[in-house]
Amino acid sequence: MRQIGRWTGLAVIIGLAAGLASAFFLVSLAWVTSLQTNNWWLLLSLPLLGGLVAWLYQRFGTNVAAGNNLIIEQLHNPDSAGIPLRMAPLVLLGTLLTHLGGGSAGREGTAVQMGASLAARIGRWWRLPQAEWRLVVMMGISAGFSSVFGTPIAGTIFAMEVLAFGVLRYEALLPCLVAALVGDGVVRWLNVAHSHYHVASVPDLSMIWAILVVAGICFGLASSAFAIWTELVQTWSRRWLPNPILRAVVGGGLIVMISFLLNTRDYNGLSLPLLARAFEPQGVVPWAFALKLLLTGLTLGVGFKGGEVTPLFVIGATLGSTLAQLFGVPADLLAALGFIAVFAGAANTPIACVLMGVELFGSTLLGPLMLTTCIAYSVSGHRGIYAAQRVGWAKR
Amino acid sequence: MRQIGRWTGLAVIIGLAAGLASAFFLVSLAWVTSLQTNNWWLLLSLPLLGGLVAWLYQRFGTNVAAGNNLIIEQLHNPDSAGIPLRMAPLVLLGTLLTHLGGGSAGREGTAVQMGASLAARIGRWWRLPQAEWRLVVMMGISAGFSSVFGTPIAGTIFAMEVLAFGVLRYEALLPCLVAALVGDGVVRWLNVAHSHYHVASVPDLSMIWAILVVAGICFGLASSAFAIWTELVQTWSRRWLPNPILRAVVGGGLIVMISFLLNTRDYNGLSLPLLARAFEPQGVVPWAFALKLLLTGLTLGVGFKGGEVTPLFVIGATLGSTLAQLFGVPADLLAALGFIAVFAGAANTPIACVLMGVELFGSTLLGPLMLTTCIAYSVSGHRGIYAAQRVGWAKR
Numbered sequence: 001m002r003q004i005g006r007w008t009g010l011a012v013i014i015g016l017a018a019g020l021a022s023a024f025f026l027v028s029l030a031w032v033t034s035l036q037t038n039n040w041w042l043l044l045s046l047p048l049l050g051g052l053v054a055w056l057y058q059r060f061g062t063n064v065a066a067g068n069n070l071i072i073e074q075l076h077n078p079d080s081a082g083i084p085l086r087m088a089p090l091v092l093l094g095t096l097l098t099h100l101g102g103g104s105a106g107r108e109g110t111a112v113q114m115g116a117s118l119a120a121r122i123g124r125w126w127r128l129p130q131a132e133w134r135l136v137v138m139m140g141i142s143a144g145f146s147s148v149f150g151t152p153i154a155g156t157i158f159a160m161e162v163l164a165f166g167v168l169r170y171e172a173l174l175p176c177l178v179a180a181l182v183g184d185g186v187v188r189w190l191n192v193a194h195s196h197y198h199v200a201s202v203p204d205l206s207m208i209w210a211i212l213v214v215a216g217i218c219f220g221l222a223s224s225a226f227a228i229w230t231e232l233v234q235t236w237s238r239r240w241l242p243n244p245i246l247r248a249v250v251g252g253g254l255i256v257m258i259s260f261l262l263n264t265r266d267y268n269g270l271s272l273p274l275l276a277r278a279f280e281p282q283g284v285v286p287w288a289f290a291l292k293l294l295l296t297g298l299t300l301g302v303g304f305k306g307g308e309v310t311p312l313f314v315i316g317a318t319l320g321s322t323l324a325q326l327f328g329v330p331a332d333l334l335a336a337l338g339f340i341a342v343f344a345g346a347a348n349t350p351i352a353c354v355l356m357g358v359e360l361f362g363s364t365l366l367g368p369l370m371l372t373t374c375i376a377y378s379v380s381g382h383r384g385i386y387a388a389q390r391v392g393w394a395k396r
Numbered sequence: 397m398r399q400i401g402r403w404t405g406l407a408v409i410i411g412l413a414a415g416l417a418s419a420f421f422l423v424s425l426a427w428v429t430s431l432q433t434n435n436w437w438l439l440l441s442l443p444l445l446g447g448l449v450a451w452l453y454q455r456f457g458t459n460v461a462a463g464n465n466l467i468i469e470q471l472h473n474p475d476s477a478g479i480p481l482r483m484a485p486l487v488l489l490g491t492l493l494t495h496l497g498g499g500s501a502g503r504e505g506t507a508v509q510m511g512a513s514l515a516a517r518i519g520r521w522w523r524l525p526q527a528e529w530r531l532v533v534m535m536g537i538s539a540g541f542s543s544v545f546g547t548p549i550a551g552t553i554f555a556m557e558v559l560a561f562g563v564l565r566y567e568a569l570l571p572c573l574v575a576a577l578v579g580d581g582v583v584r585w586l587n588v589a590h591s592h593y594h595v596a597s598v599p600d601l602s603m604i605w606a607i608l609v610v611a612g613i614c615f616g617l618a619s620s621a622f623a624i625w626t627e628l629v630q631t632w633s634r635r636w637l638p639n640p641i642l643r644a645v646v647g648g649g650l651i652v653m654i655s656f657l658l659n660t661r662d663y664n665g666l667s668l669p670l671l672a673r674a675f676e677p678q679g680v681v682p683w684a685f686a687l688k689l690l691l692t693g694l695t696l697g698v699g700f701k702g703g704e705v706t707p708l709f710v711i712g713a714t715l716g717s718t719l720a721q722l723f724g725v726p727a728d729l730l731a732a733l734g735f736i737a738v739f740a741g742a743a744n745t746p747i748a749c750v751l752m753g754v755e756l757f758g759s760t761l762l763g764p765l766m767l768t769t770c771i772a773y774s775v776s777g778h779r780g781i782y783a784a785q786r787v788g789w790a791k792r
Contacts, residue, residue, distance in 0.1 A: 152763065152766075153750075153762055153763065153766050156766070157747075166565060166566040166567065167563065167564070167565050167566065168563065168564040168565075168566075168747070169562060169563050169564075170562040170563065170564075170746065170773075171562065173746065173770045173773065173774070174770050174771065174774050177766060177767065177770050181601070181605075181763070181767070185602060189602075205577070206581060206585075209577075350566065350569065351553075351564070351747060354549075354751075355750075355762075358754055358759045358762060359759070359762060362758070362759045363754045363755070363758045363759035366549055366751075366754060366755060367548065367549065367577070370548075370549050370552070370573060371573065371577070374569045374570050374573050375570065377566075377569065378569070378570050
């Protein structure tokens with residue numbers, strides 16, 4: 001009983017801290033994005049800002065540069081000194097600078113890292129024993145993920161599912177749920193808005209299951225392609241440009257060049273307008289998913305900061321829109337399914353993703369969501385965006 | 397690729413077989429229930445029918461009497477000879493006789509046992525290697541559960557979650573999903589109807605979370621009470637009446653007596669009308685949940701056949717209705733939450749239950765569902781309706 005009281009207290013405090021951090025992040029990210037959108041010349045500063053981010057991490061953050069992988073590693077081998085508090089301001093600043101320059105990145109990495117590092121600091125204040133360290137990190141992940149996307153149920157499961165492939169342990173179901181609900185509550189209470197998506201067309205599953213199977217396979221291949229491309233960029237650029245600052249400057253320059261060649265800003269930053277258009281009939285060009293994949297892998301691979309998840313949403317939704325045109329089904333349906341399934345295949349968190357789909361799109365989509373998400377998860381194989389994930393139970 | 401084709405073929409065949417069995421079962425159960433309801437004197441035959449069920453199992457079914465526990469045991473130690481085909485007709489007949497006499501029992505046990513034993517027979521035909529035996533049993537469970545309740549997503553997860561406490565392995569995500577979708581599809585295609593429930597009132601979670609926490613605790617205690625009471629009846633009756641036929645006759649007589657004392661048939665059989673009334677304001681008496689719990693434990697404890705899940709739905713929904721009156725919140729809200737949470741606490745399958753809640757009640761209830769279900773799961777402890785479940789990860 002006393003233990004339950006203690007966990008609940010801890011979960012509420014971590015939820016409050018992570019929720020406040022996410023709210024501040026979401027507001028400042030919106031402001032930075034509007035600056036970027038309204039001042040075209042800011043894109044030219046991307047190489048400079050990339051150098052700055054790399055310098056910041058080289059100077060202050062060598063022990064937190066592994067980001068989400070450091071956090072997953074901590075879930076496997078918890079250690080009270082494992083996640084320094086400086087991870088929070090560094091990833092926040094790095095992400096804002098990346099988006100100010102128009103890098104193509106996301107936000108879940110930032111929110112999860114802020115949540116986990118704040119939680120670790122709170123755990124140190126609380127003088128928790130070693131055995132409970134995992135719990136604290138999980139609560140931080142839950143609260144961070146939940147509050148940045150407004151999806152507390154998905155956030156709860158994500159924290160327990162991200163640890164390993166193919167297995168979900170309920171070791172912290174209630175504490176994570178409380179942290180996630182409080183984190184999400186804080187953001188809502190502060191009136192910080194999340195994006196909304198609307199899916200009007202939900203045909204009977206029995207009519208379109210073959211299309212969904214093919215779409216699920218494509219989504220899974222896109223997840224793999226994203227993971228492979230990001231890793232390739234990282235490996236190549238490290239081999240040819242060992243200096244991290246130079247690497248980010250050159251990478252930034254490349255992104256600026258590509259953006260000018262494309263003559264559109266659709267693929268810079270979070271690409272939320274592009275994401276919204278993917279839900280409209282023929283709202284995006286058929287190769288939009290490939291361009292977003294290209295630019296995001298470049299942005300993250302050379303050392304800019306931010307998450308992978310929002311870009312994965314965009315890649316999935318635009319790929320869904322392309323497939324919808326090909327198969328002659330409504331764009332919003334496949335956009336919503338791709339949104340979730342590509343993320344599931346890349347993060348290897350199918351149950352959290354299905355629940356996120358229900359939180360974002362409602363329950364009418366549950367059957368198609370489950371089918372495409374499970375297929376994408378199976379197809380994407382033992383490769384994903386989190387290298388520190390272990391194999392809990394092999395896929396087949 | 398060839399492997400995927402083989403699993404898919406196997407899943408489709410198992411889904412078809414289990415779906416047909418469930419459809420036949422649902423139709424015959426509805427017919428038996430209407431016979432029971434329209435002929436009051438049939439209740440008097442309950443002791444006789446109980447003796448008949450016990451005799452049938454003593455004569456033909458000693459190796460399948462363990463029912464769901466035998467199946468869970470098979471998931472731990474798969475064995476191609478482990479689940480005989482006779483389990484299917486025996487549990488079907490036993491359940492129909494139980495409901496004909498007015499015993500208080502459910503249907504998921506029947507559907508799951510039919511699905512698993514048909515799947516095992518199909519697997520033997522297919523000459524599967526030992527290593528794939530688990531997969532076959534899981535597909536049978538998925539398809540049986542999915543088709544009897546019309547909830548394919550919950551059925552898929554249930555098959556993987558029921559194995560052990562606190563852990564969910566995705567070892568058979570896609571094959572189970574295909575079997576579940578096909579099983580459910582068969583039942584729908586045959587136009588066999590499932591019950592529908594409607595929840596109109598979904599208040600903001602932040603206004604009623606304290607009520608939900610208390611309700612979740614009550615639901616978890618009800619889960620424990622059900623498991624304890626059923627086990628007590630079993631232990632006591634076996635000690636005092638070692639002969640299984642005599643045990644069922646005496647138990648049947650006791651149920652008849654109680655039913656006449658109560659002067660209502662509300663608690664006999666599936667109690668679906670009672671379940672529907674639990675969703676209406678003050679639709680049931682405040683002690684309804686206790687009476688249903690009493691009669692179901694008696695029915696199943698002395699050897700009648702059928703599932704535990706529908707009675708758990710009824711106990712949860714009526715307890716929810718009672719709590720709603722107490723707290724002054726809408727009855728349908730707490731009835732829906734109790735429906736799911738008491739089952740989750742007793743079966744130790746929280747994620748399958750939350751997904752079932754979404755399939756039955758829609759996504760607006762997701763937050764409250766997750767909260768009450770997780771609390772009930774935590775409160776109910778390491779005791780449940782399936783003795784063969786192992787502890788995968790201790791609750792806390």
